[in-house]
Amino acid sequence: GAGVSQTPSNKVTEKGKYVELRCDPISGHTALYWYRQSLGQGPEFLIYFQGTGAADDSGLPNDRFFAVRPEGSVSTLKIQRTERGDSAVYLCASSLYTGGLTDTQYFGPGTRLTVL
Amino acid sequence: AQKITQTQPGMFVQEKEAVTLDCTYDTSDQSYGLFWYKQPSSGEMIFLIYQGSYDEQNATEGRYSLNFQKARKSANLVISASQLGDSAMYFCAMREVSIQGAQKLVFGQGTRLTINP
Numbered sequence: 001g002a003g004v005s006q007t008p009s010n011k012v013t014e015k016g017k018y019v020e021l022r023c024d025p026i027s028g029h030t031a032l033y034w035y036r037q038s039l040g041q042g043p044e045f046l047i048y049f050q051g052t053g054a055a056d057d058s059g060l061p062n063d064r065f066f067a068v069r070p071e072g073s074v075s076t077l078k079i080q081r082t083e084r085g086d087s088a089v090y091l092c093a094s095s096l097y098t099g100g101l102t103d104t105q106y107f108g109p110g111t112r113l114t115v116l
Numbered sequence: 117a118q119k120i121t122q123t124q125p126g127m128f129v130q131e132k133e134a135v136t137l138d139c140t141y142d143t144s145d146q147s148y149g150l151f152w153y154k155q156p157s158s159g160e161m162i163f164l165i166y167q168g169s170y171d172e173q174n175a176t177e178g179r180y181s182l183n184f185q186k187a188r189k190s191a192n193l194v195i196s197a198s199q200l201g202d203s204a205m206y207f208c209a210m211r212e213v214s215i216q217g218a219q220k221l222v223f224g225q226g227t228r229l230t231i232n233p
Contacts, residue, residue: 033218040225041226042120042207042223043207044223045220045222048216048219055216055217055218056216056217056218058216059220089159093161102149103211103219104166105219106163107160107161107162109158109159109160110159110160
């Protein structure tokens with residue numbers, strides 16, 4: 001079946017602009033996660049959705065970052081007034097969320113964001 | 117908070133040899149899960165293998181196995197009979213469950229594995 005997809009694959013923007021990054025999870029997966037991966041680092045958690053609600057947004061770095069998942073499927077990560085430090089790869093992951101210890105997250109290919 | 121340490125920034129191995137990628141972790145939880153992911157140059161994180169803290173046997177998935185030593189808090193990934201396609205970044209991760217129910221993954225810095233022909 002289809003995996004997690006993310007669009008665009010690359011996004012170049014200017015400092016101060018607004019960007020939207022889209023994630024389409026695996027069909028039937030209720031849990032959706034956003035991570036950010038800076039160059040040479042492992043991914044870092046940003047936000048978690050269970051269904052339509054953002055259950056845990058403790059990883060968002062500041063209020064310029066916001067994410068939605070209005071119908072419990074596709075999610076959009078929104079960044080306002082972008083800064084050069086926002087440049088990174090933004091990864092989306094989804095899981096079935098059975099609540100068990102073996103719940104596995106499956107990742108998309110990521111969106112590489114470059115802020116000039 | 118959980119912490120994952122991968123001390124090998126890079127590893128170089130001859131094709132067909134076995135390779136061990138190191139991972140140590142720190143947690144105060146009794147119940148936890150450990151994951152290994154592969155990230156090729158395309159950028160996608162590919163799930164490889166999972167080990168639960170209460171699993172009595174080391175996890176295995178094809179050519180991948182996990183050398184889990186609970187007392188030492190280590191969960192090393194072993195790749196047998198390495199292939200050129202194994203060249204990639206490898207990340208060890210631990211699940212951290214938040215109060216809100218998020219099963220966040222906490223990742224190490226990664227190890228870049230290069231398989232030489």
